[in-house]
Amino acid sequence: MTDIILHRVLPISKRLISERVQSGETVVDATAGNGNDTLFLAELVGENGRVIAFDIQQKALDATKQHLGELAGRTRLILDSHANVREYVDGEIGGAMFNLGYLPYSEDESIITTPSSTIAALDALLGLLKKSGIITITVYDGHDGGSEERDALLAYIRTLHQGDVHAIRYELLNQRRNPPFLIAMEKMRDFTEVRKVADE
Ligand SMILES: C[S@@+](CC[C@H](N)C(=O)[O-])C[C@H]1O[C@@H](n2cnc3c(N)ncnc32)[C@H](O)[C@@H]1O
Numbered sequence: 001m002t003d004i005i006l007h008r009v010l011p012i013s014k015r016l017i018s019e020r021v022q023s024g025e026t027v028v029d030a031t032a033g034n035g036n037d038t039l040f041l042a043e044l045v046g047e048n049g050r051v052i053a054f055d056i057q058q059k060a061l062d063a064t065k066q067h068l069g070e071l072a073g074r075t076r077l078i079l080d081s082h083a084n085v086r087e088y089v090d091g092e093i094g095g096a097m098f099n100l101g102y103l104p105y106s107e108d109e110s111i112i113t114t115p116s117s118t119i120a121a122l123d124a125l126l127g128l129l130k131k132s133g134i135i136t137i138t139v140y141d142g143h144d145g146g147s148e149e150r151d152a153l154l155a156y157i158r159t160l161h162q163g164d165v166h167a168i169r170y171e172l173l174n175q176r177r178n179p180p181f182l183i184a185m186e187k188m189r190d191f192t193e194v195r196k197v198a199d200e
Contacts, residue, residue: 006172008172008175009138009170009171009172009179009180009181009182010138010180012170012182012184013097013136013182013184014040016134016184017040017041017044017095017097017134019134020094020132020134021044021045021094021095021133021134022094023045023046023048023049024045024046024048024049025045025049025050025093025094025095025130026045026049026050026051026052026089026091026092026094027041027044027045027049027050027051027052027093027094027095027096027097028051028052028053028054028089028093028095028097028125028128029041029051029052029053029054029096029097030054030082030085030096030097030098030125031054031055031082031097031098031099031100031113032053032054032055032060032061032064032077033055033060033063033064033099033103033104034060034063034064034067034103034105035053035060035063035064035066035067035068036067037097037099038051038053038064038067038068038075039067039071041053041095041097042068042071042075043071045074045094049074050074050076051074051075051076052075052076052085052088052089053075053076053077053078054078054082054085054121055077055078055079055103056079056080056081056111057103057111058079059103059106060103061078061079064077065077076088081117081121082098082117082118082121083116083117083120083121085121085125085128086124086128089128091128092128092129092130093125093128093129093130093133094129094130094133095129095133095134095135095136096125096129096135096136097136097137097138098113098118098121098122098135098137098138099137099138100112100113100118100137100138100139100140100146100149101113101140101143102143109143110144112143112144112145112146112149113149114145114149115148115149115153118149118152118153119152119153119156122135122137123194126164126165126187126194127191127192128192129187130187131187131188131189131190132186132187133186133187134185134186134187135184135185136182136183137153137182137183137185138180138181138182139153139180139181139182139183140178140180141178141181142177142178143178154183157183157185159196159197160194160195160196160197161194161196161197162188163188163189163195164187164188164189164191164194164195165185165186165187165188165194166185166186166188167183167184167185167186168183168184168185169182169183170182170184
C-alpha cells in the first residue's frame with residue numbers, strides 16, 4: 001500500500017500550487033534558499049513562464065542558479081528582501097511560495113526570515129495574486145526567532161477578511177524534531193489591497 005493521501009508538508013504545498021498555476025504564468029519564490037522550490041516552480045510554469053525568486057543572501061542565489069541548470073533562463077533571481085516585491089513584479093502572479101527560517105546547510109543560521117518582512121511580502125503578494133491563486137508558506141518555528149515569526153504571521157492572517165482569502169493550516173502531528181507546518185491561502189475575489197476584518 002503506497003498510495004499516501006496525508007503527505008508531509010512540502011509535497012502538499014507543491015500539490016496545492018500545481019492545482020492553480022498555469023503554464024506561461026509568472027510566479028514568485030519569496031525565499032529561494034537552495035532553489036528547490038524555485039526549480040519546482042520553473043518546471044511548472046514551462047518555457048514561456050517566469051519565476052521571480054528572492055533571497056537576501058548571494059550564496060543562496062548562487063546555489064539556486066546552480067540548482068536550476070538550464071531552467072535558469074525562466075527565472076529572475078533577485079538579491080533583495082521579498083518585502084520589496086512590488087518593485088520587481090507589476091503584473092498578476094499565478095502563485096507564490098515561502099519557506100521560512102534559515103538557509104539549510106549554511107554555517108550562519110542567524111540569517112532568518114523575520115515577521116515584518118514576511119508579513120509585508122505576503123500582504124503585497126496577496127494583492128498581486130490572481131483570483132483563485134494559491135500562496136503557500138512552510139513555517140519552521142523551532143529555531144531562535146521562529147516562534148515570534150509564527151505568532152505574528154498567524155495573527156496577521158487572522159485579520160484577513162474571509163471574503164478575500166481563505167487560509168488553512170496543515171501539519172503532521174506525529175512528526176518529530178521541529179516539523180514544519182503549512183499555511184496555504186486561496187484568493188477568493190479580485191483585489192489589489194487586502195481588507196482587514198477591523199476595516200469593515
Ligand atoms: C528555509 S530557507 C528557504 C529554502 C528554499 N525554499 C529551498 O528550497 O532551499 C529561507 C531563506 O529565506 C531567506 N531570507 C531571509 N529573509 C529574507 C527576506 N527578507 N527576503 C528574501 N529571502 C529571505 C534566507 O536567506 C534563506 O535562504
